[in-house]
Amino acid sequence: AAAAEARGRPAPVAMDTDRATASTDGTSLLYAVIRLIFQACGFIFYATIECHGLEDFPAQGQSTLLCFNHGNGLADPLCLIKATPRMVRFCAKDTLWSVPIMKYFIRNSGAVPIYRQREHGNQAKDMNLDVFRTVIRALRDGGCLGFAPEGVSRFLPYMEQPFKTGVARIALDAVRQAAEAGDASFCVRVVTCGLTFTHREKFRSDVCMRYSRPIIVDAVFLRRYQNEREAARVLTQQISDSLEASTINAPDWETIRLGITAARLHQAPSTDLSLGQYLTVLRGWVEVLKMAGGKEVSESDAVNSAKLRSHLSVYQDLLDASGIKDDRVRRAAAVGQALPWYWCVWGMLQRAVLAGVLFGVAAPGLLAWMPVWVYVKRRERLLMSRGPRWNDSVAETKMMLCGLVCIAFVLCCVAYALLSCSALPLLFIAYLYATMRFYEEAVADARSCRSLCKLLFLRPSTMRAIAATRAGATAALSQAIPLLPPGVVSELGLDKAEALPRSSWSRTLEFYFPWWLSRLLVLFHRRRKKDWNEVLRLTDHNTMDYVR
Numbered sequence: 001a002a003a004a005e006a007r008g009r010p011a012p013v014a015m016d017t018d019r020a021t022a023s024t025d026g027t028s029l030l031y032a033v034i035r036l037i038f039q040a041c042g043f044i045f046y047a048t049i050e051c052h053g054l055e056d057f058p059a060q061g062q063s064t065l066l067c068f069n070h071g072n073g074l075a076d077p078l079c080l081i082k083a084t085p086r087m088v089r090f091c092a093k094d095t096l097w098s099v100p101i102m103k104y105f106i107r108n109s110g111a112v113p114i115y116r117q118r119e120h121g122n123q124a125k126d127m128n129l130d131v132f133r134t135v136i137r138a139l140r141d142g143g144c145l146g147f148a149p150e151g152v153s154r155f156l157p158y159m160e161q162p163f164k165t166g167v168a169r170i171a172l173d174a175v176r177q178a179a180e181a182g183d184a185s186f187c188v189r190v191v192t193c194g195l196t197f198t199h200r201e202k203f204r205s206d207v208c209m210r211y212s213r214p215i216i217v218d219a220v221f222l223r224r225y226q227n228e229r230e231a232a233r234v235l236t237q238q239i240s241d242s243l244e245a246s247t248i249n250a251p252d253w254e255t256i257r258l259g260i261t262a263a264r265l266h267q268a269p270s271t272d273l274s275l276g277q278y279l280t281v282l283r284g285w286v287e288v289l290k291m292a293g294g295k296e297v298s299e300s301d302a303v304n305s306a307k308l309r310s311h312l313s314v315y316q317d318l319l320d321a322s323g324i325k326d327d328r329v330r331r332a333a334a335v336g337q338a339l340p341w342y343w344c345v346w347g348m349l350q351r352a353v354l355a356g357v358l359f360g361v362a363a364p365g366l367l368a369w370m371p372v373w374v375y376v377k378r379r380e381r382l383l384m385s386r387g388p389r390w391n392d393s394v395a396e397t398k399m400m401l402c403g404l405v406c407i408a409f410v411l412c413c414v415a416y417a418l419l420s421c422s423a424l425p426l427l428f429i430a431y432l433y434a435t436m437r438f439y440e441e442a443v444a445d446a447r448s449c450r451s452l453c454k455l456l457f458l459r460p461s462t463m464r465a466i467a468a469t470r471a472g473a474t475a476a477l478s479q480a481i482p483l484l485p486p487g488v489v490s491e492l493g494l495d496k497a498e499a500l501p502r503s504s505w506s507r508t509l510e511f512y513f514p515w516w517l518s519r520l521l522v523l524f525h526r527r528r529k530k531d532w533n534e535v536l537r538l539t540d541h542n543t544m545d546y547v548r
Contacts, residue, residue, distance in 0.1 A: 004149055030108040031087050037105075037375035038082045041403025044436075045395075047204040047529075050275045051083045052501045053211030058189045060086055061142040064214070065171055067239050068193045069159050069247050070148035072200040074102065074396040079195060080146060081109070083209055084136075090146040091135065095119060102400065112138075112145075132170065139174045139188060149239055155200070155546060158249040161240065171217045174230050179219050187218035192239055194246025196279050201394040201546060202535045203402075208275050210246040215239070218500070248283045250290065252546040258312040259286035260533060260542050261319075264326045265312075266475050269493055274499040277491055278532045284488035288480050301483055307340055310481045311473040316542060318466050323454035325531070325540055326470070333467040343455040351449040358442035365435025373406050440536065446536050 014329065042049055058064045066088055070076055077090050094113035097103050112135055115127040139145060147170075149163035171188040178186035193211040199205040215238055225231040250256045262285035267273065273281075289312075291297045291305035319325065324338075332338040339347070359366075379397050409432075413425035481489075491499065535541055 008538060025215075028110070029086065031110065034105055034109050035081055036405060037403065038078045038240055040407055041399045042082045044077060044403055044406055045203060046207050046337040047440075048206040048275050049079065049083065049206070049209070050501060051209045051211070052276055053213070054085060054501070056087060056213045057191060057211055058144075060212055062190045062405050063139050063142050063174065063186070065139070065145040065167060065188060065190045066144060066146045066193060067149050067167055067190065067243065068146065069195055069243050070150045070153045071159075072195070072197060072395050073153045075200065075399055076148070076195055076509055077146065077397070078399065079207060079209060080193060084144075084193075086144045088144050088146040089138065091131075093152070094117075102396075132173075132493060136174045136177065139170065140178055140186070145170075146374065149236070149243075157253050157544070158251065159240075159243060159247065163236050163240050165232045165236045167239065168232040169228070171235065172222065172231055175217055175219060175222060178188060178221075184219050187216050189214035190217055190235070190239060191215075192242040192246065194243055197277075197395075198279075198532055199535050199541070199544060199546070201398070203398065204436075204536055206275050206532060210276070211247065212242045214324060215242070242468050248279065248286055248544075250286050251293070254313075255286055255289050256545075257543045258289055258316065258495055259283075260544075261312045261316045261326070261473075262289070262308070262453070262477060264531075266481075272491075273532070273534055276501070277494065277499045280491045282485045287485050288483045291483065296371055301350075304476075304483065308473075308476040311469075311476040314464075315469045315473040318469055319540075320542070322458055322462065322466065323539070324451055324458065328455055329463070329466050331468050332463050338455055338463060339452070341456060344452045348449050348452045348456070351452070355442045355445035355449060358438045358445065362435045362438035362442065365432050366439065368432065369435070372402060376401055389530070398438040443536050443538070444530075444534070447540075450538050451540075465501045483499070 064086070066080065066084065068076060068080060074096075077088075077092075087181065089112060091108040091112045091114050094108065094115050096106050096111075097105075097113060112131060114131060115124045117124045120127060135145060147167045149167050150160045154160055167190075171190060171240070173329060174188055175186060178184075191214050193351055194210045194212075196208045196210075197205060198207070200207075208488050215235070217235060221235075222231055225234065248259075250259070259282050263278065263282045266285065267281055289309050291301050292309050294302060294305075297305075315486075319329070328338045376398050379401070380394055382394050383397065410429055413429050416421065416427040533540075535543065
């Protein structure tokens with residue numbers, strides 16, 4: 001560090017070289033503790049975390065590069081550390097080593113600092129030379145390293161393209177150095193993980209993670225190309241294609257909004273669809289809607305896409321103006337009316353009473369949570385006051401603050417229970433978790449009551465007009481179904497149990513416990529959502545964009 005300062009450049013961040021160059025990637029005690037903390041944070045913040053493809057993840061000791069899309073700040077590596085079965089050492093911008101609280105987790109997770117030109121100017125290249133040597137050495141020793149090819153996190157409806165080739169060059173350099181050292185059998189396995197958040201910054205939202213099968217980079221891969229630059233370009237494109245196939249990418253948020261409408265028309269999102277199935281359908285319709293302005297599609301496909309886009313836009317605007325959802329209009333189109341007025345009134349009374357009871361039971365717990373929620377909201381407003389580019393920091397702030405407070409509270413309760421030989425503090429922990437679940441159910445009942453109220457005062461002529469608009473949108477949707485990417489229709493044909501990942505804990509519960517007990521345990525963990533687009537709001541948000 002002193003030598004660096006003498007040469008007129010900032011001292012590099014202190015890095016645990018022993019940890020970064022360990023001969024194996026076995027999970028250290030500190031990393032295990034960090035993973036446990038992140039698992040607790042993810043369990044509290046996200047209602048559903050669905051992981052696909054873990055069965056194909058390279059075994060410990062196999063050199064691995066884990067590449068992921070980066071649109072949710074530090075929540076992305078948090079989810080990856082929580083789910084990935086191996087210790088992952090992330091490469092991250094060096095400025096994170098000075099972030100309060102978070103810096104302690106970063107320093108002890110084996111992360112490696114990357115120096116960006118934005119902060120360090122022309123000195124960044126020289127400062128990164130030692131870093132890349134350390135990274136390649138760790139890779140050759142069988143480690144697992146995590147990279148975001150986009151470079152930085154951005155709250156956007158698409159991945160920032162083109163990807164940087166640094167990840168590919170690291171893999172190719174490691175293979176070349178191994179070959180020069182006489183190890184011709186050495187290879188690097190490049191795995192991508194597509195992260196899709198239904199509402200990335202919202203409490204009790206959902207996330208789906210899709211790990212790809214490894215791309216093998218070895219001496220044979222290198223010999224296929226004239227030089228390493230061409231090989232790096234091809235490998236970067238393969239990484240890009242793999243992430244594109246497992247994430248939702250649209251030119252704007254409006255396209256995703258209309259894609260959600262199309263997914264609802266095509267197959268009503270409910271608990272009959274797993275989260276992965278729903279997002280596959282949504283991604284398929286987003287790809288179809290993108291054809292309207294595409295240059296590499298036929299004229300007829302572009303026309304059908306533009307027609308579908310127009311119908312969906314008009315239909316969703318009517319739903320938003322009326323304050324109702326597609327399932328109400330679906331019934332009206334099928335039987336001639338949405339619900340008789342007396343059913344609406346009876347349903348409103350039921351849901352109002354149930355919401356009141358649930359809010360009442362949860363009230364003491366909500367008061368206990370109130371100081372944390374107020375502080376988190378203040379932090380959120382502070383972040384948003386800095387501009388839209390700070391959207392991606394909202395989730396990480398909420399998750400870490402709430403998670404750390406909860407962990408501290410649980411540890412204090414357990415310690416007090418042991419010292420006082422009383423089970424009361426443990427019951428209080430269970431009650432606070434139940435408070436969160438009661439609150440979810442109460443908000444859902446209040447939202448349903450509000451929707452029924454809107455439906456009650458909706459004129460029959462207005463409902464007929466909306467139903468007619470829906471019929472036009474459905475007809476345009478039927479014409480566009482052949483344009484869906486391969487696999488979307490077959491994914492819908494799967495039973496929900498078949499579509500769930502093999503590692504799903506609900507499958508494990510159903511294997512070891514009677515079905516009725518496993519269902520109760522699942523319901524205690526998370527709400528059985530009628531729509532994967534639900535958030536803790538009284539109104540329907542047909543979007544994945546940031547919602548204040």
